[in-house]
Amino acid sequence: MSKAGWYPDPGGQAGMYRWWDGQAWTPMLTANPYSPPPAPPAGLLPMQDAATASGDPYAAYRQAETQRSSRRGPLLVLVIVGVLLAGLIWGVTSLLGGGLLNPRPSVGTNPTENFCPPRTIQVSPRPHTAAPGRVQGGALSYPQLDSPWERVQPDFRVPFGADAWGQSVMLYPNYNNDGLSSWVASVLVAELVAGDGFFSPQEGAQIVSRCVLGEFYGNAEVQRTDRVNEATTIDGHAAWVIEMHLSFDIPNLPETGETAILVIVNTSEESSSLYYASIPDSRPDLLQTARQLQTQLRVES
Numbered sequence: 001m002s003k004a005g006w007y008p009d010p011g012g013q014a015g016m017y018r019w020w021d022g023q024a025w026t027p028m029l030t031a032n033p034y035s036p037p038p039a040p041p042a043g044l045l046p047m048q049d050a051a052t053a054s055g056d057p058y059a060a061y062r063q064a065e066t067q068r069s070s071r072r073g074p075l076l077v078l079v080i081v082g083v084l085l086a087g088l089i090w091g092v093t094s095l096l097g098g099g100l101l102n103p104r105p106s107v108g109t110n111p112t113e114n115f116c117p118p119r120t121i122q123v124s125p126r127p128h129t130a131a132p133g134r135v136q137g138g139a140l141s142y143p144q145l146d147s148p149w150e151r152v153q154p155d156f157r158v159p160f161g162a163d164a165w166g167q168s169v170m171l172y173p174n175y176n177n178d179g180l181s182s183w184v185a186s187v188l189v190a191e192l193v194a195g196d197g198f199f200s201p202q203e204g205a206q207i208v209s210r211c212v213l214g215e216f217y218g219n220a221e222v223q224r225t226d227r228v229n230e231a232t233t234i235d236g237h238a239a240w241v242i243e244m245h246l247s248f249d250i251p252n253l254p255e256t257g258e259t260a261i262l263v264i265v266n267t268s269e270e271s272s273s274l275y276y277a278s279i280p281d282s283r284p285d286l287l288q289t290a291r292q293l294q295t296q297l298r299v300e301s
Contacts, residue, residue, distance in 0.1 A: 004020060004021050004037065006019055006020075006030060006032075006033040006035060007020050007033075016029050016031060017031070017033045017035075019038050026038070129300045129301060130300050134298070135165055135189060136165065137163050137164045137165040137166070137189035138161070138162070138163050138164075138191030138192065138267065138271070138274070139265075139271065139273045139299055139300050140189040140234075140265060140275055140297055140299060141297070142189055142293045142298075143293070143296055145167050145289065145293075149167040149168070150167055150169065150170070151167070152167055153165070153167075158188075158190075158212075158215065159193070159211060159215060160208045160211050161191060161192060161276070162190060162191045162192075162193055163190055164188050164191075165190070166187050166189065168186040168187075169185040169186075169283070169286060170184050171183050171184055171185060171255070171282070171283065175252050175253050176252045176253075181252075183253060183255060185279045185283055185286045185290075186276075186277065187275070187276070187277040187289075187293055188275070188276050188277075190274055190276070191274075192204055192264060192272040192274045200238075200240070200266075201231075201238055201240035201264040202231065202240040202264075204264040204272055204274075205229075205240040205241070205262055205263075206242075208264065208274065209242050209244065209262055212260060216278075217248055217250065218250070220248045220249060220250045222247070222248045223246070225246075225247075226243070226244045227245060227259075228242065229243075229244075234265045234297045235265075235298050235299040237265050237266055237267060238266045239263055239265040241261070241263045241294070242262045242263075243262075244259070244260050245257060245258075245259050246258055246260060255280045255281065255282060256281070257280070257281045258278055258281055259277075259278070259279050259287055260277065260278045260279075261277040261279075261291070261294060263275040263294060263297065265297070265299065267299050273299075275293070275294060275297055277293070
């Protein structure tokens with residue numbers, strides 16, 4: 001984790017710096033990154049019995065944020081429905097909506113109430129080092145897939161990754177007869193968008209999984225059942241995997257459910273990458289492929 005200090009505001013306020021206390025973001029902002037460390041907010045003092053005992057003056061703030069988030073969680077998912085992706089392009093290697101904040105501290109926690117990070121931040125993706133025959137996004141790669149999977153291409157659909165590359169299988173082209181709506185099976189790897197920072201792969205996985213529900217299914221009610229939600233390792237790196245089955249009823253779409261696989265990998269002290277797959281129920285063969293790819297992920301130096 002980064003040491004305590006002023007860092008560019010992860011919330012995106014231009015010219016502002018937020019205090020990172022060594023464990024989490026605090027509510028204190030300044031326009032001068034050389035300002036002295038701030039005093040804990042006075043309003044938190046009555047709540048700080050546990051904080052005083054632990055020596056952490058901001059524990060009460062994080063506790064309050066957690067309580068507020070737990071009470072408002074279901075409503076917050078609805079708030080992000082309908083957000084549209086602004087493409088992030090940097091030459092031919094650009095990517096995917098919403099990007100890894102750059103610059104950013106090597107941190108932290110995510111106290112924000114927005115599950116999907118903003119997608120207007122431009123990012124310079126890292127050079128790719130994967131061997132031929134592998135698909136790389138961020139610091140993760142997987143073996144390139146043959147037919148029926150289409151050619152490798154950047155993925156611009158999702159708000160929680162940058163430098164995203166993957167493959168898809170078209171299942172229901174133009175299912176809504178509007179010239180816009182198609183449904184695919186897909187796999188991708190990407191750099192994890194930092195947002196306010198994730199302090200662990202588990203926290204990142206939980207936040208991104210909520211973002212998925214709000215981003216991909218419009219106004220449809222989605223029922224989620226977790227099949228896997230646990231710690232794992234990918235190529236020797238700490239990671240967290242969520243495999244969830246999603247049920248829905250979308251007008252004109254023959255499919256009523258699919259499996260989403262999300263793997264967050266701590267690829268370095270300063271960043272994480274992700275593997276994401278979404279496979280409709282009608283193609284269990286493709287789900288088998290997606291699960292196999294999960295075991296073949298590799299962290300590229």
